[in-house]
Amino acid sequence: MSQDPHDELAGTEAPFVSHLIELRDRLVRALGSVLVAFFALALWPGPGAMFDLLASPLVSTLPQGATMIATSVISPFLVPLKITLMAGFLLALPIVLYQVWAFVAPGLYNHEKRLVLPLVISSTVLFILGVAFCHFFVFGQVFKFIQSIAPASITAAPDIEAYLGFVMTMFIAFGAAFEVPVVVVVLARMGVVSIEKLREFRGYFIVVAFIIAAVITPPDVVSQLALAIPMCLLYELGIVSAQLFIKHTQAPESKDD
Template sequence: MSEQKPDYEDQEMPLVSHLTELRSRLLRCVLATFLIFAGLFYFAQKIYAFASEPIRRFLPEGATMISTDVTSPFLAPFKLTLVVSLFLAMPVILHQVWSFIAPGLYKHEKRVALPLLISSILLFYAGMAFAYFLVFPVIFHFFSSITPEGAMMMPDLNSYLDFILTLFFAFGLAFEIPVATVLLIWIGIVDVAYLQKIRPYVIVGCFVVGMILTPPDVLSQTMLAIPMWLLFEVGLVFGRLVRKRDPDEKKDTQEDQPPATHP
């Protein structure tokens, strides 16, 4: 009677095979990003115009964005389009990451790992959208309102791009807190009771991180710190669900073992 193969890889792959597969998947990620960039490059100026709209609406009448570098009118849209291409290629990158790690996971691990991977990219997009549609208008309205008399607000192309990319990454990473919280609880590093106990320190840490990742103004720091704290609470809610599944996961681990064979 032929043996049935388990749903996981019980044979060790040579190191060279792992490296070869990793290189292949990295090349696919790079190729996907490049193809998206090639399709978007024609619209680079429009993409930059869309990204700069939150600040242009608050510029004084007659003011425009400026370029203090000769190459900025080309490099700033080019850089932004490349970053946008990377963001849009995230589903492909996520699929390649999952395809690389999935063979080494049990069924019960896959049931948790796959939703975490998908949630991470969705939350990253949600963080960027939160920054663009809610945070940017508030921040730029605040900056325009405090411009000293006699001065005109005319932001530089590169400076503005670096500013918004920093905030995009800051809010995108901040929105990963529920995933990180659930992951820490799932692998057993911490439990829900311990996280509840250190909640005051977490809240202080959110404001410290907001101070480090955002520009030096209280408004943007607060608009990052408060969502981080609320997302931490969301992570605790889902963390309780993960903890309740521990007995089932042990049972699934036993079920994942190869069935006994009989002559």
């Protein structure tokens, strides 16, 4: 069968076994980058310092002399290690996503590469921004609000495992919420929904954003607003970005038409 001389992917076909070998190599490199980042953070500043950094928004709002507790014998050892592994994954996330990009890129046309690579980079940046926003702003405001309304007869002594579960849930929630522009761009670029429909859906999305914030975040106004308002702003950013992506990532045939 003769190949189209204008086909950008001509000659790039590879046997199935070769794809599996490359996938294995990419996974090993991605896992290796996470492990390198984990061991680097374990050496400096160390799991204990990583936990102190993560717990600082809560500890700073506790009454003087109050500390966190561990209800399990092995928790003081495992929880800091889990936090260090989580930080290592975030630190290595650009390398992990690059390995994903390098694996799928040979099978994409040029106009598709112009779409995928910016989405990989932007999704990484947005997720990290969501986690940072949650840790450095939301946690401080939420914990201050909780302590301000707590009865004076209650001594706060949060369990470190429960705190880790809470932090992980909030990080995932805010990291995923900050991916709203990427989702909007993908839906618009795939033709699932038009830019006009996205604008018309703006009012409904605001309601959906507040419902999601009410379900995911703790039952306080501060954290709900801190999640819902950025989601609404990022939705508007997604509409603007979708217009630019659709314009610059069209296939050559579509431009000719």
